[in-house]
Amino acid sequence: MIELIVNDQVVRMDVPPDMPLLWVLRDHLELTGTKFGCGIAQCGACTVHLDGSAIRACVTPVGSVAGRRITTIEGLSRGDALTPLQQAWIAHQVPQCGYCQSGQIMSATALLAQNPNPGDDEIRTAMAGNICRCGMYGRIHKAIRAVADGAVAIWDPAAQGDAREVQHG
C-alpha cells in the first residue's frame, strides 16, 4: 500500500512501487490533466509538482515519492478561481491544441514560485524542458512575463490585433 498526498488529499493505493507516478495519476486516480507525451522525460507534458518543485511524472516511480505532496494541474486552482498564470494563458491566447499546456503551466508555476521575477533568459532556460509542437513559445513567454511583471491578465482584443489591418496589396 502506497500513500501519497495528491492535491491536498491523502490517497492510499495498492500499486507496484515501480509504476510511474504518471500512470498512477491517470489510470488509478483519474487525474487525466497530466499528460503522457514521451515516457522518457524529454517533453515535459507530464510535469507535476513534488513538494512544490517541477518533476516529470513519467519517470518517477510512485514508490520513490511515497508520503510526499504531489500537485497536479487539477490542484492548481482553488475552486473555480484560476491562478494568475492560468488567467494569463487565456489573456495571451496561449494554447492551440492544448495537450502540452498542463505541463507548461506546471513548469511555469514552479519557476515563479522559486523565482518571482525571472529574467527573459531564465524563463527560456526554465521552460526548455517542455515541448510545444504547436510552437506557442512566444505566447508562453509573454504570459509568464506578464505575471512576473504583475500585469493584470485580462483578454484585450485591441492588443491582439482586433483593429483591422487593411492594406490593399
Added chain:
Amino acid sequence: MGKWTRRAFITTGVLGGGALLVGVGLRMGNRNEELAPLVAGRGEQLVNAWVKIGQDNAVVAIIPQCEMGQGAQTALAQMLADELDARWEDVSFMEAPAEDAYANWSMAKGYALAGVNIPPILEGSVNGLLFQATKAMHLQTTGGSLSVRSTGVYGMRVAGAAAREMLLAAAADAWQVDSAELDARQGRIAHRASNREAPFAEFAAAAGRLSPNAAPTLKRPEDFKLMGRSKPRLDIPAKVDGSLVFAIDATVNGMKHAAIKAAPVFGARVAAMEDKAARQMAGVVDVVNLDDAVAVVADNYWLAEQALKSVRVTWSETDNDDRSSEGIFKQFAADMERDRAGGTSTEDLARGDAQAVIGNADNVIRRSYRVPWLAHTCMEPMNALARVTASGCEVWTGSQNPLGFKHAVAEALELEPERVAIHQHMMGGGFGRRSRPDVAIQAARLARATNLPVKLIWSREEDVRHDFYRPAVLSEFRAVLDERGNPLAWENQFVDKHEPVEAPHIPYDVPNQYVHFTDSPTHVPFGAWRSVDHSQHGFFTESFIDELAYEAGRDPYEYRRDLLAHLPRHRAVLDKAAQAAGWDQPLGEGRGRGISLQQSFGTIVAEVVEVTVADGDLTVDRVVVAVDAGFAVSPDGLKAQMESGVIYGLTAALYGEISIENGAVKQGNFHDYGALRMDRAPVIETHIINSMEHWGGAGEPGTPGSAPALANAIYAASGIRIRELPISRYELVPNRA
C-alpha cells in the same frame, strides 16, 4: 469503400462540374427532419443543417471541421454568427457528427470549384451534387487549410445568412409584415414601424420548416461585425486547467488498456510469437496477434507496456529488410538520371523552351537539394478507445476525418457503417497524421478480440516508427541567367509528386521553365505533413532562387522583387516582410538575414529570418512574417497560425530527420527526433495584409517558407550554403535533442 484522395476528388469535381451545368436537379431542400435527431437536443430548434437555436436564444453553430489546435472551430462560428447577426455571447459550437448526412460538401466545393463563380440559380444543384459526391467519399476531412476558405466561405457564411433570411421570413409571417421592414441584430428581430422586437428563438421553429436559400445575400466586408475581429477562442479555457478531455483521457466502464508493437520493417508480419511470460503476469488480460503487430491488453497501461516488453516476436522477412536512407537516395538519383537520359520523366510544367536554352548555354548553374522523411510527432500520442457489442462498434478518438474513420472501421470489422459510432475528441495535434484511421482500426480489432472495451495508446516510439511520413525527396535544378543576371531558363527535376499540384511552381517571371518529376517509389508510407509538398518544394525553389541572386551579384530580396512585377500581391507581401524586418539595415559580424516567398493554400507568405552564426553555433534570433490570406477572419488566430507554422517548419529544418536502417525507422523519441524548444525559439512578428482578394488558408502556409529563409540567412551570415536538411547535419549547429 471509396478511398478519398485529394486528386480523386478533383476528378470527381470536374465530372460534377460537367454534369451540373446541364442541370442535374438535386437541391438541398429542407433536411431538418433527417438531421435534427442527429444534432438537436431538447428545446433546440434546427434552423438549417449548420445552426440550431435554443429556447434561451443560444445559438449553436454545427461545425464540420475538427479542432486540432488551429482554432478553426471558433473562426467558423464567428463566420456563421456574423452572417446570422447573432449576439456573440450567445454563440457556441458543436462538432458535426460523423454521419453521412454531415459529409462536408462545402469544403469539397471550395476545393473542387476554387475560383469558379456559380450563378445563383445553379447553387442548389451544385450543392446537391457535391453533397452526393462528398457523401459517397465519406468526406469530413480537416486538412488542406480549408476550414475558413472553403467550409467557412461556402458553408458557414451561407448557412448563417440563409438562417437569418429564414428567421426574417418567419417573423414577417408571424407579424404579417413585409420582411424588408425587419432588421436582425444581436440575436433579435425588430420591426421598425411598429417598434416590435423579439428574440430569434421565437421564430426558430417556424423558420426551421422553411427551405434554406442556397445562395443568400452575404454581407459586404464593411458590414462585418465579427469577421475580422480577434475573439477569444472558445476552446481555450478548458485547456488551461486540465479539464479538456482528449481521446487519450476518455474512459468507459470495464475498460482495459493496451500497448502495441508493430513490425519494425513496413510490410513485415508476425512469423512467430512467444507470449507465455506476458500471459502469466497478474493483470494481463490477453496478448493479441494483429498479424502486422502484437498488442497486450491489461488492467492498466503501464502493465500492458511492461508485459509487451516480455513478448518475443519473430517478424517475417521482407524485400525491404536491407533498405537504408543512403540506398534510397541512390535509387532516387539513378531513377532521375535514367529518366533524364531517356526523356521519360513526367512533365509538370512547361513554359517556353528551357531545355533548349540550357542545352545551348555555356554557363549553366546546377544545384541539387535533398530533404529527409519527417514524422509528425503530435504531442498527444496516437490512441483510440473502442467497444464492440452485439449492436455494433463505438470508437472514442481524435480524427481529422471522423466520417472517413467510421467507414474505415466498418470495413475493417465488416460491419454496416451505421453500426459504427465515432465519438470525436479535440486532438492534441494533427498536422495531417490524424487523417489516417490505422489506430482506430487496431483498437476496434482489440476490442473485438477480447470482447472488452480497450483503450490503445501508442508509445512515442511507435508513433515515430509507424507514422505516414513526409517523403524524402531529391530535387535538382539547372538554370541559365540572362545578361542582367535574371533567370532566362529554369529546369527542375525531382522525385515523388503529391499535392498540392502547384507546390513546385515558382511565382517568378522566368520565360523558360521546365518542371518534371520521376516516380521512384519506396516502402516508406507516405502521409500528408503540414503543407504537404510545399514543405519540401518551398525549401528547394526558394533556396535555388536565392543562389541565383548571389550568382547574379544581386540582393536576394531585390532580385525576387524584380521578378514579381506581374504579381502585385506577392510583391506587396515580400515588401512588407522586408520593410518590417529592416532588410536594408546592416547586421553585425556573424549575423545575416534570409528571405523567402511562398504561396500555398491560397495564402501568400513572406518570411525574413535573422540568424547569428558564431563559434560553431547557430542562433535563430528573429522571424518576421508578412501574410496575405485575402482577409483575416480572426487576426489573432491568423497570427497564432503563422507562429505555429514557422516553429513547425524551423523544427524540421533544424532537427527533423527520420532515417531508414535495415528497412526500419531508426529514431524513436524526442531525444533523437528533436523539437525546437523555448530556449532556442526565435521572436516571431506577424504582419497581416488584408488585400480582400480570395480568402486563403491559415494552418499550413506559415510552414514552407521558414526552412529556406533560415538556410538563406545562414548563407548570408556565414557563407555556408545549406542544400540538405536537417541543418543539424552541418557543423554549425550543435547536435542536440
